[in-house]
Amino acid sequence: MPVLDRQPPAPAPASALRAIPETAPTPLQRHYINLSAIALVAGFIAITALETGSTLQSPLVKLCILLAAPILIVTTADAGLRIWRSAWAWMPINRNRGLFRLTWLAAAGLGIAVFAGAAWLALTA
Numbered sequence: 001m002p003v004l005d006r007q008p009p010a011p012a013p014a015s016a017l018r019a020i021p022e023t024a025p026t027p028l029q030r031h032y033i034n035l036s037a038i039a040l041v042a043g044f045i046a047i048t049a050l051e052t053g054s055t056l057q058s059p060l061v062k063l064c065i066l067l068a069a070p071i072l073i074v075t076t077a078d079a080g081l082r083i084w085r086s087a088w089a090w091m092p093i094n095r096n097r098g099l100f101r102l103t104w105l106a107a108a109g110l111g112i113a114v115f116a117g118a119a120w121l122a123l124t125a
Contacts, residue, residue, distance in 0.1 A: 017093060017094070020086070020089045020090060020093070022082070022085070022086075023085075023089075024085075026078045026079075026081045026082050027078060027081075028074065028075060028078040029078070029082075032075055032078065032079075035071050035074070035075050036071075036075055038067070038068070038071055039067075039068040039071040039072050039075070042064040042065075042067045042068035042071075043064065043068050045060070045064050046060070046061050046064035046065060046068070049061050049064070056122050056125040057125060061122070062122070062123060065119050065122050065123055066123070069115055069116070069118075069119035072115045073112050073115050073116060076108055076111050076112050076115065077108075077112060079108055080105055080108040080109065080112075083101055083102075083104045083105045083108060084105055086101050087099075087101035087102045087104075087105060
């Protein structure tokens, strides 16, 4: 049937949705970018020090790791919370999208484990 100007557009089916609005912010959402920038700069300094001949025993490298690793772990956990909420928000609407987001959650958990393990190895070296 042709759509007349005075008729409201038909709502899109639930399967055609591209996004679901977030209902509540995560604890670090307002600070996420600032914390990530600190971790980025600390990582840049540590990698540059290692590339210019410092060792993992260098106080500068250890300080950068002590600063950046907890920030990376906490911000990744915060992102994991958003992924968790997103996955369960999608489940009643599109189960495949919800399950796909749960695989992102697994990747975030793996990232946390890698960050923690690498920091532990570097700090005990």
